[in-house]
Amino acid sequence: MPNIGFWATAGAGGGAGIPAYEHIATVYGNSSSSISFSSIPSTYKHLQIRSVAVSTASDSQADWFKIRFNDDSSTTYWSHYTQGYNAGGGLASYGFSLTGGNLAAFTNTIFNSGTTNVSPSIIDIVDYASTTKNKTMKCLSGVIRDDAYDRVVISSGSWPSTAAINKISLIVNSGNGFASTSRFSLYGIKG
Amino acid sequence: MPTQTYVPLANLTLSSSQTTVTFSSIGQGYGDLVFVFAGSCLSGSADFYIRLNGDTGGNYDRWFMQGDGANTETFGNAGDSPFRVSRAVLAPGELTNITMNVMAYSATDKHKTVLIRGNNASRSTEAYMGRWGSSAAVNSITLLLGGGFSFAAGSTFALYGIAS
Numbered sequence: 001m002p003n004i005g006f007w008a009t010a011g012a013g014g015g016a017g018i019p020a021y022e023h024i025a026t027v028y029g030n031s032s033s034s035i036s037f038s039s040i041p042s043t044y045k046h047l048q049i050r051s052v053a054v055s056t057a058s059d060s061q062a063d064w065f066k067i068r069f070n071d072d073s074s075t076t077y078w079s080h081y082t083q084g085y086n087a088g089g090g091l092a093s094y095g096f097s098l099t100g101g102n103l104a105a106f107t108n109t110i111f112n113s114g115t116t117n118v119s120p121s122i123i124d125i126v127d128y129a130s131t132t133k134n135k136t137m138k139c140l141s142g143v144i145r146d147d148a149y150d151r152v153v154i155s156s157g158s159w160p161s162t163a164a165i166n167k168i169s170l171i172v173n174s175g176n177g178f179a180s181t182s183r184f185s186l187y188g189i190k191g
Numbered sequence: 192m193p194t195q196t197y198v199p200l201a202n203l204t205l206s207s208s209q210t211t212v213t214f215s216s217i218g219q220g221y222g223d224l225v226f227v228f229a230g231s232c233l234s235g236s237a238d239f240y241i242r243l244n245g246d247t248g249g250n251y252d253r254w255f256m257q258g259d260g261a262n263t264e265t266f267g268n269a270g271d272s273p274f275r276v277s278r279a280v281l282a283p284g285e286l287t288n289i290t291m292n293v294m295a296y297s298a299t300d301k302h303k304t305v306l307i308r309g310n311n312a313s314r315s316t317e318a319y320m321g322r323w324g325s326s327a328a329v330n331s332i333t334l335l336l337g338g339g340f341s342f343a344a345g346s347t348f349a350l351y352g353i354a355s
Contacts, residue, residue: 021197026222026355050223050353052295052304084256084265084318116326120294120304140306142254142320150267152254152306152320181301185222185355187196 018190026185029178031056034171037186042129042164045191049125049168051184052118056177063176067123068169069135069159081155085148117144118181128165135159196354197225203348208233208341214350215331217296222355224293226332230346232281237336239281239289242273243303243323244331251275255307255319273333279309279317281336283343287311296329303329 022044027035040047055063067077121141128135137157144150159165168186172178198221201214217224228239254267257278264278281287292306307319323329334348 019195019197021353022194023196023354050292050294050355052301054301082256084254085267116300116302117322118295118301118304120292120306120320122292122306140308140318142304142306144252144302144304144320144322150252150254152256152318154256154318181298183222183295183298183355185353187353 020190022188022190024186024188026183028184029053029180029182031177031179033175033177034169035178035184036167036169037184038167040128040166040168040186041188042166043190044129044188045127046189047125047128047165047168048187048189049121049123049184050187051123051170051182052120053182053184054118054179055172055174056179057174063172063174065178066171066173067137067157068171069161069165070163070167071169072159072161075159075161077157077159079155079157081153083151083153085151116181117146119143125165125168131162131164133162135161135165194354198352198354200350200352201348202350205230205342205344205346207344210339210341211333211335212342212348213331213333214348217330217332217350218352219297219328219330220354221297221352222295223353224296224329224332225351225353226289226291226293227349227351228289228334228347229286230281230348231283231285231287231343232336233341233343234283235338235340236280236282237338237340239276239279239287239309240273240335240337241276241291241305242333242335243293243329244325244327245333246323246325247272250324251321252324253319253321255317257315257317259315274305274307274321274323275337276307276309276317276319278315279311280314281311281340281342282313285311285313293329293332299326299328301326
C-alpha cells in the first residue's frame with residue numbers, strides 16, 4: 001500500500017514557471033454582516049472565492065449571504081440553482097432575479113448550529129475584468145444545518161454589467177453577522 | 192520570486208493495482224486541500240471511499256445529487272464511515288474522475304467540510320458535500336474502494352495545497 005508521507009514546502013515540485021493561481025486576500029468573520037474585497041486588481045483573467053461560513057444568528061433561523069459587485073445596488077442580478085436536500089425529496093431547481101442589486105449568493109445558506117458547523121462554497125467569477133461582456137459566476141456549495149434541509153447546491157449567476165469588477169461584497173441577508181469561524185479567501189487566476 | 196499558491200504536494204501513478212493509497216504527514220501551512228483522482232478499479236464495481244486522519248468511526252455525513260442520463264437522485268445520510276462517493280463509481284475499463292476540496296483543513300475550531308465532484312462518463316455525474324465531525328486538523332487522507340476492490344494500475348492521485 002503506497003503511503004505517501006511527504007513534504008509541505010511552498011514551491012516544492014512547482015518547477016520554475018510563473019504561478020497562474022494567486023492568493024489575493026483572506027478575510028475572516030468578525031460578526032459584521034458583510035465583508036468586502038476591495039481594489040481588486042484587473043491583472044487576472046478569472047477570480048475564485050473559497051469560503052466556509054456560519055451565521056451569528058442565535059436561533060434556528062436559516063440565512064444566506066448575497067454578493068454585490070462594485071457597490072452596485074440598482075442593477076437586477078440573476079441566479080439559478082439546483083439543490084439536493086438531505087430529506088431525499090428529489091432535486092429542486094430554482095431561478096430568480098433580485099432587484100436592489102444583491103445577487104442571491106447561490107443559496108449559500110449559512111446557519112448557526114454551533115460555530116463548529118460551517119457551510120462551504122467555491123465561487124468562480126469568470127472574465128471579471130472584461131469591459132465588453134456581462135459578468136457570470138458559477139458555484140459549488142453546501143449547507144449544514146443538522147436537519148432535513150442540509151443540502152448540496154450547484155448554482156450560477158449573472159450581473160448584467162460590462163464594468164470590470166473591482167469590489168466584491170458578501171452580505172448576510174438577515175442582517176446577522178458572519179461568525180469568527182467564517183473564512184473567505186479570494187484568488188486570481190491568470191490567463 | 193512569485194509565491195506559489197496552488198502547490199503540488201504529492202503525485203502518484205500506480206504501477207500496479209493497490210487496495211489503498213494514503214497521503215500522510217500533510218503539512219498544515221495551507222488554507223484548503225484539493226485532491227484529484229483519475230482511474231478505475233481492477234474488477235467489480237466499487238464505491239470510492241475517503242477517510243480522514245484514519246478515523247474509522249461513523250463521523251462522516253454526506254449529501255449528494257446525481258444524474259445518470261435516465262434518473263436523478265438526491266440523498267443524504269449521517270454517520271457514514273468514511274465519505275463514500277457512490278454513484279460515479281469505479282469499474283474496469285471506465286475512467287472515473289473525482290475532485291475533492293477539503294475546506295479549511297488545518298483549522299482546529301470547526302468541523303471539516305468537503306466539496307466533491309465525481310464523474311464517470313459511462314455511468315453518472317455527482318455533486319457532493321460532506322462533513323467530517325471533527326475539529327482536528329486533517330493530517331492524512333486515505334483513499335480506498337468498497338468491497339475490498341483494488342485501484343487499477345495507471346490510476347493517478349494528486350494532492351495540492353492552496354495557500355491563504
